[in-house]
Amino acid sequence: MKHIDVTNVRVVIIGGGGTGAALAYDLATRGFTCTVIERGELTSGTTGRHHGQLHSGARYAMGDREIARECMEEVNILRRIAADTIEMNYGLFLALTEEDETFVDRFLTACDEAGIPARQLLPAEALRYEPAINPATRTAVLVPDGTFDAFRLPLQFFASARARGARIRPWHEAIGIDTNQGVVSGVTVRDLRSGPSRERHLPADIVINAGGPWAGHIARLAGVTVDITPAPGTLIAVRGRLCNMVVSRLRPPGDGDIVVPQRKLSIIGTTQWTTDNRDALLARDEDVPFLMRCADELVPGFSDQPIHAVWAAARPLAGAAGPAEDGRAHSRDFAVVHHKGDGAAGLYTIIGGKATTLRAMAQITVDRLCSDLGVTIPCTTHIEPLLSHRDYYRRVSA
Ligand SMILES: Cc1cc2nc3c(=O)[nH]c(=O)nc-3n(C[C@H](O)[C@H](O)[C@H](O)COP(=O)(O)OP(=O)(O)OC[C@H]3O[C@@H](n4cnc5c(N)ncnc54)[C@H](O)[C@@H]3O)c2cc1C
Known part of the structure; x- marks a missing residue:
């Protein structure tokens, strides 16, 4: 192995969502010099708008054991390192029709094979666990789903990263990724707090594009093509915490099949379509009656509650992942691509x-x-509890 002192390796992460937060913490923990730039407030992209479900992986188990297993492992880790932001109230998958019931055995086997503890309940037992569910439930399966605060979890990572020396720069937009003879040399950054004239070059040896649905656009700053289609989904929050558990439909994942409690709200989601405009996402009107009907099937009376908010968030749907040299998916819903073969x-x-x-x-x-750098530095981010989300703001104002 070469000897590289990684404290001299400057990494710029573009995107201050959950992915950028966890990257900053991991890099800082291993000793890299790193800076996160985010064009808005931290978590202002998809991260601040998602459903807030801590996925045990049960939802994915029938389709992909690897993704399901990874979710379960991460739930167990996050319960240790980020206990403050998590409500571990478990989840119920409800079979409401004869057709739903045909999935029960497959679902239980899939959960078992993915290492997810799942237990079938009689309807009366399920109603004791969660009185708000549809009393016509034919059978239910109990799984270790939970909920988490979409803002606070990333802030815990940001606070912990900064305590280890990472620089976090909200309101800084990447407007260019600079290369020199096929190698990245830095990022041209605009400081949005002080008008368009404040542009500067931020030197970097490595740039990580953690732009979520904007990742294709960010890659183009380096002249690289990454095929990503933003795929928004609508979510509706109604007032009132109608249930304490995550309530899902027992069938292959589809639209409108999860109700998540978040503080004093209940949220139904979601749908999916594709768009070119990731900056002006509006929920589709037709999704509202559809989602309300779906929610009422899981938790009767959901649609009688006053609507608190209707919004949309976009997933970055991977098309072909671009003409990259290598680095295909670890699990099928996530890929890391190194653009060495694209001149970057x-x-x-x-x-x-x-x-x-x-x-x-x-x-x-x-x-x-x-x-890729030829160094071995083990990851330790699964061990130590993260700082509180409050530490992020405490130190900003200090
Ligand atoms: C409807 C919906 C519901 C979901 N529900 C769940 C759930 O319940 N549980 C779960 O685990 N996952 C859920 N997800 C998935 C989860 O939301 C995403 O995986 C996660 O939020 C992605 O985070 P990110 O940091 O990769 O992207 P983002 O949060 O989108 O971060 C990218 C950031 O890049 C910034 N950016 C863009 N361009 C630039 C630039 N030029 N310069 C600087 N910054 C830039 C953006 O402002 C943005 O903040 C859901 C997704 C959707 C769409």
């Missing part, structure tokens, strides 16, 4: 993933980066 060595793009697996995605990315 040192530029990495993260495509896809889930908020639940943010830490694992960062670990896989930084392991990959270390391997």
